[in-house]
Amino acid sequence: MVSMGTKDNAKKKENPLLSAAGKEKLAESLIEILEGSFDGILVTDKEGKVLFVNDSYERVAEIKRSDIEGKYMKDLINPVWMPNSVAYIVAEQKTTVSKRQVVKSGRHIMVTGRPIFDEDGEIKIIVINARDITEIYELTEELQRSRNSEKLYMERMTDFSSMSDTERPIIAVSKSMRDILTLAKKVADFQITVLILGESGVGKEEIARFIHNNGARRDKPFITINCGAIPDNLLESELFGYEKGAFTGAMQTGKTGLLEAADGGTVFLDEIGETPLDFQVKLLRFLETKEVRKLGSVHSRHIDVRVLAATNRNLEQMIEDGQFREDLYFRLNVVQLEVPPLRERKEDILPLAMYFLSKFNRMYGQEKVLTYEVEQEMENEEWKGNVRELKNIMENMVIVSNNEYLQVEDLPWVTGQRRRAGEPSLAVKMVANLDLTLEAATEELEKIMLHRYIKEGKTTRDIAEALGVNQSTVVRKMQKYNLKRE
Structure with missing residues (x-):
């Protein structure tokens, strides 16, 4: 009874595709299976003659099917869209070979050729698989750039941390x-x-x-x-x-x-x-x-x-x-x-940011660190206020941010955009504050307006013209509120 049960279980476990009818059905469906592959598949004989190409290969390799079917790979090699063929490397080395290639549009693909041998150990056919690795390649490149940036960051931070507060180096990478x-x-x-x-x-x-x-x-x-x-x-x-x-x-x-x-x-x-x-x-x-x-x-x-x-x-x-x-x-x-201007010498942005970060970390007893995302945002910024603006931004983030690793949301222009989108301005809040006397409110507004023009790098003459007052009035107000141009 035990042996009969074993035979019954064996019949149940038998793969239906291994039966004669199953194999015949599988052979009939082989083309559909190959065409259903998301990866590109190309099959050649040992001489490199193309026997089969699926639709995905046409998409991945960016070579028209009609241009390669029935032809020899050696006749298709050219410097534009097929500088080399993995089929000939496989035929020569008689082993599986993988190569990265760049197609006409600039995308990166991985091409793997595998030999199929006959009973005498000779190559019968070569099956070539082509896969789009553009996204993986770009991620790898970005990771490498990030590692290089991190290495450079640590080297520069070490250099800057050894400087005294009285040293005033000029950062010139560009x-x-x-x-x-x-x-x-x-x-x-x-x-x-x-x-x-x-x-x-x-x-x-x-x-x-x-x-x-x-x-x-x-x-x-x-x-x-x-x-x-x-x-x-x-x-x-x-x-x-x-x-x-x-x-x-x-x-x-x-x-x-x-x-x-x-x-x-x-x-x-x-x-x-x-x-x-x-x-x-x-x-x-x-x-x-x-x-x-x-x-x-x-x-x-x-x-x-x-x-x-x-x-x-x-x-x-x-x-x-x-x-x-x-x-x-x-x-x-x-x-x-x-x-x-700083926007025309972007190579100087990150070294300057690191210098100011090190300086203000020492000044305020902090250990803030720039993240890769913040570095990218800073490189893409226009910096209308140039190095002065960059210096102020770094000091702001060191003081205001609660993050040890500075995030994109710590950048003042990001938080400023959010404030403008949904929050009332400081001037509106000030006017709405009933605890302020008229004189106090006037002084606060004067400080806000003067600070705005000073931050924009305007001279006292420009500020006076914009506010419609005498230059001496502007100078006196700046002294009163202890506002200084950098």
Whole structure:
């Protein structure tokens, strides 16, 4: 009874396709089975003559079926859509071979050829399988880029973490910035005026400081004068100084001007395009004679100072418009350095971000880390505020984010878009706050508006024009609220 049960079970387990009728049915369905394969299938004989091609092969390999059926693979090889055939490698090596190929559209496919042998050990047919691996290939490439980025990130973070807070390196990975630093270093030892051009926030002052630090005056004073932040009526007295009683409100002891204070060193005249025409005449005379005469004095003093100047304005257009003296332009423009905006030197974005991240981590006792997704978002940003904006963004994320690994949602422009989409603005909230007095509300609004223009890199002259007030009013308000342009 046991043996009979075993036979019955064996009959039940017998594969119906192994029966004679099943094999005949399987043979009839073989073409349908091959055509049903999602992978491309091509079959050749041992000589490489194509015996069969399914529809998927036409799709995956991007070769028309009618172009290869019945032909020899050697006749089909060409540098455009079939630079090589795995069939001949299989026939030669008599083993399974896999190769990655790139088809006409640029997609990546994996082609695997496997030999089928007869009873004498000779190749009877070669079955070739073609599979689209474009997505896998791209993921592999992205993973490799991510690993390389992580390796570079760790190397740079190690370098930056060893810097002291007083060090101010210029990050120059892009060719354009390296070229600028090369020229800046070349002119550093020549006591000539240099005009540095570029949008607001690109780092013109850092280039000026680089020139000073690489020249013979490196141990002497480096004084930055923001011409746009000083009211027109005070510009001359600030730069040249004044004697006691020179004008109403003057200090009784008089005052040494910034140019004289920089004697032996370097003066950086930032926003030179903001100076009024009457002052430009006096500045030109100083550049030609290197003599300063205080307001209210009849005596001049010769000083040894190097002058570097910078502006984000088009001085040539200002000359045409009568807003800037042509002779002063030529006197300043002995050597010109134009710093490109950050969006045109994307290679510098991540190194700069890592430098600022390391700096603010030390400053605020944090250990924040950039993620790959944030790095990609930062590289795709336009950075209208350039390096200054990038610096502010990094400081914001280090302070505000609760994530150790910074996420895309930590980027201020992402949270800002969300706020604009559904939340009332700060100004609306402020007005709605009944606890504020009218005076307090006015002060808060003034601070918001001034901070907005300062963040955009506008000068005090521009801010005054936009707000419809005097430049001196803007300067006074900035001092009142302790707002400073970077």
